[in-house]
Amino acid sequence: MYKKKILICPKCNFKFDVSYARTFACAGCPSSVSCGYVRCPKCGFEFQTERGIQQY
Helix, strand or coil, X not given: CCCCXXXXXXXXXXXXXXXXXXXXCCCCCCCCCCCCXXXXXXXXXXXXXXXXXXXX
């Protein structure tokens, strides 16, 4: 079973799945797969993924 990696944006508190953000918010970035950062799909704020990951 796939465990979603749910992140919470520190700027707008939007909750989202990492794979969703990688697909849409990080779409144009060449290092989106192995990057240590993620971009919030709601507000566009970029932050480190180690902070705020919760697995459900």
